[in-house]
Amino acid sequence: MSVLVTGGAGYIGSVTVEALREAGESVIVLDDLSGGHRAAVAPSVPFYLGDAGDAALLRSIAADHGVRQVVHFAGFISVPESVQDPLRYFVNNTAKVTAMLSALREAGVKNVVFSSTAAVYGEPEQTPISEEHPKRPSNPYGLSKYFVERILDWIDAAYGVTHAALRYFNASGATAARGEDHHPETHLIPLVLQVPLGRRESVSVYGSDYPTPDGTCVRDYIHVADLADAHVRALRYLRDGGPSRKINLGNGRGFSVREIVSAAERVTGKLIPIREEPRREGDPSALVADSRLAGEILGWRPRCSAIEDIVRSAWDWHRSCPDGYEDR
Ligand SMILES: NC(=O)c1ccc[n+]([C@@H]2O[C@H](COP(=O)([O-])OP(=O)(O)OC[C@H]3O[C@@H](n4cnc5c(N)ncnc54)[C@H](O)[C@@H]3O)[C@@H](O)[C@H]2O)c1
Numbered sequence: 001m002s003v004l005v006t007g008g009a010g011y012i013g014s015v016t017v018e019a020l021r022e023a024g025e026s027v028i029v030l031d032d033l034s035g036g037h038r039a040a041v042a043p044s045v046p047f048y049l050g051d052a053g054d055a056a057l058l059r060s061i062a063a064d065h066g067v068r069q070v071v072h073f074a075g076f077i078s079v080p081e082s083v084q085d086p087l088r089y090f091v092n093n094t095a096k097v098t099a100m101l102s103a104l105r106e107a108g109v110k111n112v113v114f115s116s117t118a119a120v121y122g123e124p125e126q127t128p129i130s131e132e133h134p135k136r137p138s139n140p141y142g143l144s145k146y147f148v149e150r151i152l153d154w155i156d157a158a159y160g161v162t163h164a165a166l167r168y169f170n171a172s173g174a175t176a177a178r179g180e181d182h183h184p185e186t187h188l189i190p191l192v193l194q195v196p197l198g199r200r201e202s203v204s205v206y207g208s209d210y211p212t213p214d215g216t217c218v219r220d221y222i223h224v225a226d227l228a229d230a231h232v233r234a235l236r237y238l239r240d241g242g243p244s245r246k247i248n249l250g251n252g253r254g255f256s257v258r259e260i261v262s263a264a265e266r267v268t269g270k271l272i273p274i275r276e277e278p279r280r281e282g283d284p285s286a287l288v289a290d291s292r293l294a295g296e297i298l299g300w301r302p303r304c305s306a307i308e309d310i311v312r313s314a315w316d317w318h319r320s321c322p323d324g325y326e327d328r
Pocket of ligand 1: 031
């Protein structure tokens with residue numbers, strides 16, 4: 001019995017693949033490498049270069065490997081890009097997932113762990129945000145994920161295929177061998193670290209007039225290894241017959257953009273100049289998780305929660321390979 005990991009060559013997927021292997025799982029990766037890296041997946045892991053919406057390919061992978069569970073990371077990830085080109089997001093993040101789920105269900109897959117996002121909530125009415133908070137995505141990216149959450153509910157009701165939709169807040173940090181290498185990079189911590197790496201002169205801060213203590217956006221940063229651990233637990237939970245759940249994964253503490261820049265200055269010992277830019281469309285002011293449900297249901301809690309430890313792990317990885325996986 002195997003676990004198919006779509007998007008397993010990406011940032012969170014590749015760290016999760018390693019965690020699953022360490023937990024003794026048999027893992028297969030499917031990735032089209034539109035945003036991932038072949039070098040992020042160990043050569044000993046069966047790897048298929050292909051599209052998560054390719055039903056024939058999925059049927060043959062499921063049959064050849066006896067796939068019973070899927071972890072679906074594959075997707076596009078940029079909020080600003082989703083605002084500029086929403087159809088690209090609805091096709092890749094929603095329509096292709098329905099094609100995938102249809103093929104995998106026919107092939108006997110019983111459980112789905114789905115990469116959802118804090119972006120399903122939209123502008124929060126209160127923080128920390130619990131799973132019960134209204135879902136009003138303020139950008140096409142968040143909506144593309146929320147559609148899948150609702151589709152998963154109907155698939156459970158009709159066919160008994162259960163799911164854990166894990167709503168990540170901001171994935172961050174690195175392990176010794178795997179880190180964040182997106183082109184273009186849109187996530188704050190790697191962008192900030194490009195300054196001390198000598199790759200950019202300053203970091204842009206989008207909006208300094210939000211209703212937050214220092215006017216910049218507040219986010220909840222969760223270490224990628226902690227996210228990976230939650231996926232291992234979610235697969236076991238579903239395999240043991242646990243009912244479908246939507247589960248937040250965050251640290252429960254928010255840091256503003258300016259606080260992240262300061263943490264990076266302390267970790268790297270370098271000054272990081274800021275460039276103030278206008279707000280970006282679709283950016284909520286503050287997103288901080290209430291992750292108590294993950295503790296209750298999965299027995300999960302973050303182990304690497306200090307912001308300096310998170311930034312340091314990312315810094316160590318970027319220093320070891322300043323050009324990302326090309327250096328590896
Ligand atoms: N990074 C975050 O902070 C964050 C937060 C919330 C949710 N998520 C979700 O987690 C998932 C993983 O995020 P990530 O940061 O690791 O992104 P990533 O871009 O590093 O990984 C996504 C992977 O999916 C692959 N992919 C994309 N479309 C595909 C397709 N149609 N077929 C096959 N492979 C495809 C890419 O090549 C890439 O390897 C995404 O679904 C993202 O929406 C990420």
